[in-house]
Amino acid sequence: MPKFISIENKNRKIDGELRIKFCDTFLTQLRGLTLRAPISRDEGLLLVGTRDSRLDSSIHMLFVSFDLTVVWINADMKVVDKILAKSWRPAYFSKEAAKFVLEIHPSRWDDFQIGDVVQFIDA
Numbered sequence: 001m002p003k004f005i006s007i008e009n010k011n012r013k014i015d016g017e018l019r020i021k022f023c024d025t026f027l028t029q030l031r032g033l034t035l036r037a038p039i040s041r042d043e044g045l046l047l048v049g050t051r052d053s054r055l056d057s058s059i060h061m062l063f064v065s066f067d068l069t070v071v072w073i074n075a076d077m078k079v080v081d082k083i084l085a086k087s088w089r090p091a092y093f094s095k096e097a098a099k100f101v102l103e104i105h106p107s108r109w110d111d112f113q114i115g116d117v118v119q120f121i122d123a
Contacts, residue, residue, distance in 0.1 A: 002028075005046065006121040007102070014111045016042060018104065024048040032059075033103060038066040044104035046120070051075070052097035059101055061089040069105065071112045072098035079116045084109065 003022040008014070019042055023029045029047050033039065049056050052074050059070060065087050072081040072094035080096040084106060094101075102112070112118070 004122075007046075008119045008121060009112060009116050010119060011116040012111070012113070015108075018042060018044055018108070018111075020044045020046045020102070020104075022046055022048065032064075033066075033068070034063045036064075039068075039105055041105045041107055044102060044108075047101040047103070049099045049101075052099050054093050054095075054097050057098040057101050058091055058093045059085065059103070060091050061085050061087055064088070067106045068103045069107075069109045069112075071102040071104070072096070073100040073102060073118055075099045077118050077120075079112050079114050079118065081114060082109075082112060 005020050005022050007018055023045050057072055067087055068085045070083050070085045071079055074080050080098050081094040085092050
């Protein structure tokens with residue numbers, strides 16, 4: 001059964017709650033949002049790595065038919081990068097090493113800024 005968490009931004013108020021699927025296994029990360037219907041504004045995925053890494057936290061948008069706000073978070077729970085990932089693109093890498101990759105609806109762009117500190121609730 002999938003595990004869901006919430007995310008709190010310690011630096012700014014998030015506009016509405018986020019229900020985030022916690023993806024900490026190879027299969028849940030491999031599946032991600034590939035070949036799925038677009039997510040709603042309050043949904044997302046958190047891809048959980050084992051260490052801070054630019055390579056290990058890279059993503060692809062192949063077979064993802066919608067755009068996403070992607071937020072990279074390091075092991076210190078600090079936002080280190082974010083992008084608007086376009087559908088059907090081969091790869092995106094964070095500018096800095098990250099352990100976590102948060103994939104959320106594009107309208108959530110302003111909820112997280114580089115340098116913000118976050119907390120996972122019920123992780």
